[in-house]
Amino acid sequence: MAISLDSNGPGVQDYYCGTECTWCDGCGDYGIMAAVKRALVELKIHPHEVALCFDIGCHGNASDKMLGYRIHGLHGRIIPFAAGAKLANPNMPVIAFGGDGASFSEGVNHLVHGIRSHYPMTFVMHNNANYGLTKGQASSVTWQNQPMNISPNGIPEDTLQSMEFIFSLQPTFVARSWSGDIPQMTRVLKAAIQHRGFAFVDILQACPTYNKFTSHEWLLEHCFDANEKGHDPSDLEAAKKVAFDTTDRVGCGILYQNEDHPTFYERLKPREGVKTTAVEEVKITDVSGLMKEFI
Numbered sequence: 123m124a125i126s127l128d129s130n131g132p133g134v135q136d137y138y139c140g141t142e143c144t145w146c147d148g149c150g151d152y153g154i155m156a157a158v159k160r161a162l163v164e165l166k167i168h169p170h171e172v173a174l175c176f177d178i179g180c181h182g183n184a185s186d187k188m189l190g191y192r193i194h195g196l197h198g199r200i201i202p203f204a205a206g207a208k209l210a211n212p213n214m215p216v217i218a219f220g221g222d223g224a225s226f227s228e229g230v231n232h233l234v235h236g237i238r239s240h241y242p243m244t245f246v247m248h249n250n251a252n253y254g255l256t257k258g259q260a261s262s263v264t265w266q267n268q269p270m271n272i273s274p275n276g277i278p279e280d281t282l283q284s285m286e287f288i289f290s291l292q293p294t295f296v297a298r299s300w301s302g303d304i305p306q307m308t309r310v311l312k313a314a315i316q317h318r319g320f321a322f323v324d325i326l327q328a329c330p331t332y333n334k335f336t337s338h339e340w341l342l343e344h345c346f347d348a349n350e351k352g353h354d355p356s357d358l359e360a361a362k363k364v365a366f367d368t369t370d371r372v373g374c375g376i377l378y379q380n381e382d383h384p385t386f387y388e389r390l391k392p393r394e395g396v397k398t399t400a401v402e403e404v405k406i407t408d409v410s411g412l413m414k415e416f417i
């Protein structure tokens with residue numbers, strides 16, 4: 123990743139966008155996006171140097187609430203958009219944002235292939251454990267027995283064990299944080315942005331309007347910083363233990379990090395030794411002859 127070493131890095135104000143926020147009072151999206159801006163500023167990345175790719179959902183409305191090169195995709199499809207941007211211009215940091223609905227239902231296939239492809243990008247999952255934008259339906263990570271809109275008696279399905287699922291895909295970077303802890307999210311996001319492969323960042327997000335079971339207060343009480351308690355992110359087995367066991371407390375921080383695995387781009391034989399990026403190789407091609415064949 124080519125991060126600007128300009129000592130005159132941006133300030134948070136450089137990411138400021140005047141569009142009015144429409145998130146509910148107390149929504150975790152405010153804290154998450156504050157941490158994203160802080161991470162970018164601390165890494166001295168200017169708005170014109172980063173691609174910010176937003177899925178559809180409450181979180182996706184951040185696409186017009188901070189500056190940067192921004193894409194607002196289709197529900198569940200932001201990972202392929204973001205991967206395409208990164209492969210076209212590997213020098214540019216690419217951050218994709220998606221909800222738990224998009225990530226574990228509509229776009230779960232893309233999450234699977236994003237992780238196993240080792241696309242060099244960051245994926246931030248705004249995990250409010252429900253479908254926020256469409257007014258609080260259960261997602262696959264909603265707790266069972268929780269009355270939600272459309273399922274007032276609780277969901278009949280099992281709740282997805284999301285971290286077991288993520289670790290089954292042999293990821294190289296897994297972190298968890300929560301929307302009330304801006305310093306921790308900032309630290310985690312900085313490491314994720316600098317990771318050379320696919321960085322999966324699960325942010326447990328307060329949703330005061332629809333999620334009544336993991337509220338800001340619940341998260342404050344249950345989340346702890348596993349790294350501060352001595353968790354070593356290079357230890358895969360220890361990482362799984364912290365990630366899976368959330369019975370009493372929820373371990374946060376950088377859970378697993380492996381910088382030794384090659385990325386998708388590094389495995390692409392045709393790009394070996396090529397100094398230009400795909401985006402620099404774009405040229406105008408005359409297709410009129412080809413079109414004539416169809417007339």
Ligand SMILES: Cc1ncc(C[n+]2csc(CCOP(=O)(O)OP(=O)(O)O)c2C)c(N)n1
Pocket residue numbers: 178179180181182196197198220221222223224225228248250252253254255256261
């Ligand atoms: C393929 C597709 N399915 C469903 C929808 C309708 N839809 C738009 S936003 C949304 C909920 C988003 O939930 P989530 O991804 O968890 O994000 P949140 O709003 O909670 O941030 C749904 C179901 C859609 N736009 N496209």
